[in-house]
Amino acid sequence: MKKKWWHDSVVYQVYPRSFKDSNNDGIGDLNGIISKLDYLKELGIDVIWLSPVYKSPNVDNGYDISDYCDIMDEFGTLDDMKTLIDEATKRDIKIIMDLVVNHTSDEHIWFKEARKSKKNKYRDFYIWRDAVNGSIPNDLKSNFGGSAWTLDTETNQYYLHLHDKRQPDLNWENPELRKEIYNMMKFWLDLGIKGFRMDVIDLIGKEPDKLITQNGPKLHDYIQEMNRETFGKYDVLTVGETWGATPEIGKLYSDPKRNELSMVFQFEVISLDKQQGKRKWDLAPLDFIAFKESFRKWQVELYEDGWNSLFGNNHDLPRMVSRWGNDKEYRVESAKMLATMLHMQKGTPYIYQGEEIGMTNVKFPSIEYYNDIEGLNMYNERISLGYSEDEVMKSLYAKGRDNARTPMQWDSSENGGFSTKKPWLMVNDNYTDINVERDIKAPWSIFAYYQKLIRLRKSEEVIKYGKFELLLKDHREAFVYTRSYNGENLFVVCNFYGNNISIDLSELKDILGLGDNSELSLNEDVLIANYSNSPKLTNKLALRPYETIVYKYNNLANFNIK
Structure with a gap:
């Protein structure tokens, strides 16, 4: 790109x-x-x-x-x-x-002109329809409630408005x-x-x-x-x-x-x-x-x-x-x-x-x-x-x-x-x-x-262009994903709720292609976190209410994003 x-x-x-x-x-x-x-x-x-x-x-x-x-x-x-x-x-x-x-x-001049006459040059800038069986043209609804059609009594035609009746559609x-x-x-x-x-x-x-x-x-x-x-x-x-x-x-x-x-x-x-x-x-x-x-x-x-x-x-x-x-x-x-x-x-x-x-x-x-x-x-x-x-x-x-x-x-x-x-x-x-x-x-x-966060986006190419991988997709409290780009990787962990939780990351070994005896312990840096004293990234990760940590690492042998 x-x-x-x-x-x-x-x-x-x-x-x-x-x-x-x-x-x-x-x-x-x-x-x-x-x-x-x-x-x-x-x-x-x-x-x-x-x-x-x-x-x-x-x-x-x-x-x-x-x-x-x-x-x-x-x-x-x-x-x-x-x-x-x-x-x-x-x-x-x-x-x-x-x-x-x-x-x-x-109140736009186009609509003011359009409603003067069916022959006005601005008439076709808007959407007009005749009544059907003495009523509105169809069942279209306004996003603000009610019908999307309003009768203009000057020309006896309905105009369309998908929002308020004072916002006619072009x-x-x-x-x-x-x-x-x-x-x-x-x-x-x-x-x-x-x-x-x-x-x-x-x-x-x-x-x-x-x-x-x-x-x-x-x-x-x-x-x-x-x-x-x-x-x-x-x-x-x-x-x-x-x-x-x-x-x-x-x-x-x-x-x-x-x-x-x-x-x-x-x-x-x-x-x-x-x-x-x-x-x-x-x-x-x-x-x-x-x-x-x-x-x-x-x-x-x-x-x-x-x-x-x-x-x-x-x-x-x-x-x-x-x-x-x-x-x-x-x-x-x-x-x-x-x-x-x-x-x-x-x-x-x-x-x-x-x-x-x-x-x-x-x-x-x-x-x-x-x-x-x-x-x-x-x-x-x-x-x-x-x-x-x-x-x-x-x-x-x-x-x-x-x-x-x-x-x-x-x-x-x-x-x-x-x-x-x-x-x-x-x-x-x-x-x-x-x-x-x-x-x-x-x-x-x-x-x-x-x-x-703004400074990081400007300095880290992996944030701008990295591939996204959602992990622990069925976890009901944690939002966890990785980003990877040109050998740089981010591991993003978010506790989305107000409970203390412990995330078992050992199950990611299979997802990430690690051997059974591998330890999920990386030479990582904490890029940003919302609590002080962020925990090291290990098999069991304890998170406080709404805690988020972004780990940056380079060792693809340990974290093999496919």
């Missing part, structure tokens, strides 16, 4: 509304981000993924765009955006922007629409951004009359055309949000020979703690065996023909340490373990703002404190269906998107140092204990641990 600059890069996602408020109106902004670039440089990241800052009425917090080539007033101006790009570049930090081209806002079958999108992308690339994160990109090939939404038959044709017309002419990173991807589909997107994307976000692991066949709100215990197998599958199947993204949370997902770790007595240990589990795999790691200090989910006192449209719709829908308040709030506490969107906790001052005014969304009340100022001063902090 040809080496790319993003193979050893680490991406940091900034959710602008919640990152840093510079003008004290309670809303984060571009100048706030600029003021924290030195912090991000100290952390060691290479790339900022900037969630949408375009003009928007903010129905879906910026994912409903009314003007692709201008900046939301609350965030600043286009000149501020140019300054952010320039100041980041001075610090060797690249900017990638969210690209939301499956839908627009209903018609990618129209070549004029595609040309407009490509011109917009080139506008931003020429301003100096270094790539795109592509929101729900697997929906643009939809065929609504056939009830096909994800992975439509023309999807990859559109992406290859996009590559040819826009970012394929630049040395940039592109990552697609692809909820319906399998490893086979992931390779279609990210195999360099196909000239599509650099990588995708896949969400197989994210779906393992919900009831099968139901929505994300229907909670279920994590299937840990399936969790490990999902990582194995993606690591192995994309090893030579694609590239992985590595993430555990983002603006749409709950906080990783609350979801898979222990955000109380073992918050620090479990946050480090989860980071190790991800960062030691092959792919590009994505850190979501606040993850590097172990920020947690939030439990607001009542539904009135919540902001996210998806969560509010779920609450209203389920209450009307007879769910109890406790049931609904339990789901919201676990999976609500506001968990990730509470303001960044910079220090222990009022509002966590995010703003001197009341923030648009309430700060998590643990900000006095969990904040950047406190973490950055502590030598054994989560922040310091992330710094080391």
